[in-house]
Amino acid sequence: MPQGLRLHHNNKNMKSTKIAYWVFTILLVVLMLFSAIASLRANPDGIALMKHIGYPYSVLTLLSIAKILGIIAILVPGFPRLKEWAYAGFTFDLVGAIFASLAIGDPIGQSLPIIVGLIIVFGSYIFYHKRMRGVKS
Secondary structure: OHHHHHHHHHHHHHHHHHHHHHHHHHHHHHHHHHHHHHHHOOOHHHHHHHHHHHHOOHHHHHHHHHHHHHHHHHHHOOHHHHHHHHHHHHHHHHHHHHHHHHHHOOHHHHHHHHHHHHHHHHHHHHHHHHHHHHOOO
16 A cells, blocks of 8 residues: 555554544543542432442442543543553443342343443543554554
8 A cells, every 4th residue: 555545544544533522521420420420419219229239328439439440541531541541440330330239140231231331331441552552652
């Protein structure tokens, strides 16, 4: 492929990668921010959920603070190791929620929104790395 066409092709791929990254990342930020804000204030649904799975409500407060810190880590430029920890934390949070639900006998269908959340985390993570590889080349 001639050099000019190769550059055009690479720019087009990089643009698609950036768009995909930001779509997944904005969805991730909205999901985690909504979850964090809803859980920071004691609400009847959150209290009932935590009683149902056998955890104290204070766990939601801790997770809310961790989610907000993870959002900041994902959005602030630089700090690649911190971003890795944030993605890992979001993954542990969602996998833990699925496990807790299944462990008490809830049907897998109840975990479908959480599984969608995991797909969003993975999408943002995958395109974050593709984007970083494109920046280095």
